Amino acid sequence: MFIDRADLYLEIMNSTWSEGEQIARSIAEILRENGLESGRVLEAFCGNGRVAIPLAIEGYEVLGFDISLPFIQDARQKAEKYRVSDRAKFIVSDAREIDNMLKGEVFDAIMIVSTSLGYYDSMTDEEILRKLRSLVREGSILIIANTFHRETPSWSCGRVFQRYGSLVLMEDMRFDPLWSRLLSKWTLLRDDGEGNLMKELEVNTEMRIYTSTELAEILRRAGWGVDSIYGDIRKKEKFSPPCPYLSLIAKAIQAT
Numbered sequence: 001m002f003i004d005r006a007d008l009y010l011e012i013m014n015s016t017w018s019e020g021e022q023i024a025r026s027i028a029e030i031l032r033e034n035g036l037e038s039g040r041v042l043e044a045f046c047g048n049g050r051v052a053i054p055l056a057i058e059g060y061e062v063l064g065f066d067i068s069l070p071f072i073q074d075a076r077q078k079a080e081k082y083r084v085s086d087r088a089k090f091i092v093s094d095a096r097e098i099d100n101m102l103k104g105e106v107f108d109a110i111m112i113v114s115t116s117l118g119y120y121d122s123m124t125d126e127e128i129l130r131k132l133r134s135l136v137r138e139g140s141i142l143i144i145a146n147t148f149h150r151e152t153p154s155w156s157c158g159r160v161f162q163r164y165g166s167l168v169l170m171e172d173m174r175f176d177p178l179w180s181r182l183l184s185k186w187t188l189l190r191d192d193g194e195g196n197l198m199k200e201l202e203v204n205t206e207m208r209i210y211t212s213t214e215l216a217e218i219l220r221r222a223g224w225g226v227d228s229i230y231g232d233i234r235k236k237e238k239f240s241p242p243c244p245y246l247s248l249i250a251k252a253i254q255a256t
Contacts, residue, residue, distance in 0.1 A: 005201050006070035008167065008188055013048050013071075015164040020050030022234045023113055027051070027143055028058040029236075030249060031109055034141055039108035044095055044132060045116035049075030049088060051145075055111075056088035065093040065101070096124065099131040109141040115148045118208040122218065125208070129222035133252055142224050142250040145233040149246035150180055150211040157182075166191045167200070175209075182207045212239065212246055224250035 013020075031041075038059055043052045046064025048071045056062045056079070066072055072090045079085040093101045110132050117125045132142070157173035168189040175182055184205045189197040210218070216226045227250055230236055231243030239246060 006068050011167050012164045017050050021054040024051045024054035026233045041109045042107040044112045047071050051113045053088050056084040062088050064090045067094050095128045099134050107136050111143045113145045126218045126222050133223035136252050138252050140252045144248045146245040150209050151241040180209050225253040226250045
């Protein structure tokens, strides 16, 4: 879906652009609290730049990468639109190869927004985090913002609907508690404005959902030590199980 029907997911990202702006403001605040008033930030799984571009507006130099060419093309156009193309750059890359793609580059901070980890197995997620660690100096910051987590008490799942403009997402979710995997069937429907919904796409997804402890352990093995934990990063709220989001602030350490 992210590649073959990227146009549909772009509609979703565009309709949540203001959410990306809010996340970027909070990330900028956290970076400044950690002494980084400016600098180079790498965003993994950047989508169409809905966080990277607002962060560039905040004054940071941002490089975003994503595996989807249509997402990157849209991000580049938006960087021009918002007049930050000198500070917001975007490249197509598989996260599993990012250390080779950016060999020799050094960043002051890295961010991963939304539930981007978990689509691979845990060993691959750890390896991605290790590769990202190779692109920063010791003490640099990693922000994982607003990812799903296992402590959420609402994993009974079922069917939920969300509207993004004329696009309606019907998501049927089933949670496998043994392997902590969320199995979802996405059905994207188009509202024609006259009360009719026409099916655009149906796709199945599977994602590993981590506990906060599991994610912290993976991070440590990959060379990141967790420094702070929040729920929704937009509010910088204290993390607690009822919150659907988990946000972690980590710093680069020696891998174990």
